[in-house]
Amino acid sequence: MQDRQKLDSMPDWMASIAKDDLIVAENTHHHQHYKTIFISDVHLGSKGAKAEFLADFLKYNHCETLYLVGDIIDGWRLRKRIFWPQEHTNVIRRILTKAKRGTKVIFVTGNHDEFLRRYSGIDFGNILLTDQTEHRCVNGDRLLVVHGDKYDSVVQTRKWLAVLGDWGYETLVRFNTHFNKVRQLFGMRYWSLSSYVKQKVKSAVAFITAYEEAVVKDCHLHGYQGVVCGHIHHPEIRDIEGIDYYNCGDWVESCTAIVETTEGKMKLLRWVDIDHNTKAAFSNEPAGESQDDVSTKADDKESVTV
Numbered sequence: 001m002q003d004r005q006k007l008d009s010m011p012d013w014m015a016s017i018a019k020d021d022l023i024v025a026e027n028t029h030h031h032q033h034y035k036t037i038f039i040s041d042v043h044l045g046s047k048g049a050k051a052e053f054l055a056d057f058l059k060y061n062h063c064e065t066l067y068l069v070g071d072i073i074d075g076w077r078l079r080k081r082i083f084w085p086q087e088h089t090n091v092i093r094r095i096l097t098k099a100k101r102g103t104k105v106i107f108v109t110g111n112h113d114e115f116l117r118r119y120s121g122i123d124f125g126n127i128l129l130t131d132q133t134e135h136r137c138v139n140g141d142r143l144l145v146v147h148g149d150k151y152d153s154v155v156q157t158r159k160w161l162a163v164l165g166d167w168g169y170e171t172l173v174r175f176n177t178h179f180n181k182v183r184q185l186f187g188m189r190y191w192s193l194s195s196y197v198k199q200k201v202k203s204a205v206a207f208i209t210a211y212e213e214a215v216v217k218d219c220h221l222h223g224y225q226g227v228v229c230g231h232i233h234h235p236e237i238r239d240i241e242g243i244d245y246y247n248c249g250d251w252v253e254s255c256t257a258i259v260e261t262t263e264g265k266m267k268l269l270r271w272v273d274i275d276h277n278t279k280a281a282f283s284n285e286p287a288g289e290s291q292d293d294v295s296t297k298a299d300d301k302e303s304v305t306v
Helices: 002-008 012-017 053-061 075-080 087-099 114-119 155-156 157-187 193-200 200-223
Strands: 020-026 032-039 061-069 104-108 127-130 132-136 140-147 228-230 238-240 242-249 256-260 265-272
Touching: 002 104, 012 127, 012 193, 053 087, 053 265, 061 132, 061 140, 061 228, 087 104, 087 127, 104 132, 104 140, 140 155, 140 200, 157 256, 200 238, 238 265, 242 265
Parallel strands: 020 265, 032 061, 061 104, 104 127, 140 228, 228 242
Antiparallel strands: 032 256, 132 140, 238 242, 256 265
16 A cells, blocks of 8 residues: 555656666665766746755765756846745855765756856866756766756747746746645645646657757757756656756756766656755755755745845
8 A cells, every 4th residue: 555655646747667777766875875966947047947955865865076057046036036045045055065075066058057158268266167967977977967958949039939838837926836835735745836747748758859859969960878857857868869868857847867877877856855844955954964965954044025
């Protein structure tokens, strides 16, 4: 019965992921080490960002190289209104602390943090800013690392429509937040409406398919064996026409990352189960500081909205 409940609470996107390719990492306060970690679509500066989860993930998961695969900061939101609670600062602090302690951080810009693209190619003390890059796997495979907005025809040709669609997505996420608060009152688990839409609505499925096809075509053209990308908030790990396709997902809903183990295996990691208590990562922290610990006191959690 318990296994059945776990299956029922599994997000729709997980059904397509092979068991050997997936890590479901519930927070046990145990430290894990990987060769490489890839995260994307955090959207710091937006109300949808699950920054407390990401700060916790970065605290307990360590790597030689950390790739930030675009849309880490949501410049589109910040241009309209400044929203930057303490949890968002905590994420930046954890990243800077990792860089200071030897982790190579590679920030690949996306369309929401495109304001940083003017600084592409600059190395800020162990943090490299770039528009796209190449990752060499343990087995020698070359992976293109790119946010992926350049494969989105709407973003490239009709930005106004992309902005409108982004507004619609944020509205959907906000509705989903309130909807799940009601589900919580009845003891029901988190359910993602936008994820359901992506899986079931034909136009959304067609968009994801077209995006994946464009990414794979570019990899074939430039001789890459695989790609790590983001942009569409749809975590995935699979072979498409001989190309290893890895999509990081996002930290607005799915809370996922692509990780390369010390043995060289590429996995899709889902951090925690998005459950009733979204503050669990902070309220249950043990006493003392970890390797990447920073101050995250509850009384510092103040939002500034203009």
